[in-house]
Amino acid sequence: MRRTQIALVVVLTAVACRAPSAQSVPASAASAAQVRHVSGFLKHGLKLAHAYAAKAQAHQNATFVAAQVVGQEDRQAVGVWLVSGAADVPGLTLSVNAVAKVYSDAPDCSQTRAEVSMLDPPAQALYDYVRARLE
Numbered sequence: 624m625r626r627t628q629i630a631l632v633v634v635l636t637a638v639a640c641r642a643p644s645a646q647s648v649p650a651s652a653a654s655a656a657q658v659r660h661v662s663g664f665l666k667h668g669l670k671l672a673h674a675y676a677a678k679a680q681a682h683q684n685a686t687f688v689a690a691q692v693v694g695q696e697d698r699q700a701v702g703v704w705l706v707s708g709a710a711d712v713p714g715l716t717l718s719v720n721a722v723a724k725v726y727s728d729a730p731d732c733s734q735t736r737a738e739v740s741m742l743d744p745p746a747q748a749l750y751d752y753v754r755a756r757l758e
Contacts, residue, residue, distance in 0.1 A: 650675045650752045653688045654710035661688055661704050664716060664727040669694040673756050677749040679705060689749040691757055692726045701753045703746050704729055705739050719746055
């Protein structure tokens with residue numbers, strides 16, 4: 624009986640802690656306005672490719688945007704940003720992952736009270752979604 628209880632706890636913990644797959648987070652192509660807006664924060668000579676967006680769960684009026692950062696040596700570099708506002712009228716933009724922080728001038732989300740990070744399931748799943756398209 625004791626082994627069954629321990630096994631059940633292990634299985635339930637593994638299921639509860641498993642991150643959603645890229646397919647479980649609805650992703651769509653980022654809007655042209657979102658791509659232009661995020662591109663405006665990029666360091667000189669860089670551009671975005673394979674840009675996708677997914678709704679942020681913890682922020683009602685915000686979207687995660689993930690895209691390949693082109694023009695630097697790492698061809699697999701994928702930045703993740705949190706963009707407030709509607710898809711056609713993007714607003715406040717924050718860098719979420721290390722790539723976004725290094726290659727753009729968008730404020731670092733960890734230095735704000737936005738309480739957003741790559742631990743947010745949509746952010747990580749969207750990152751994985753874009754990375755899968757680069758392989």
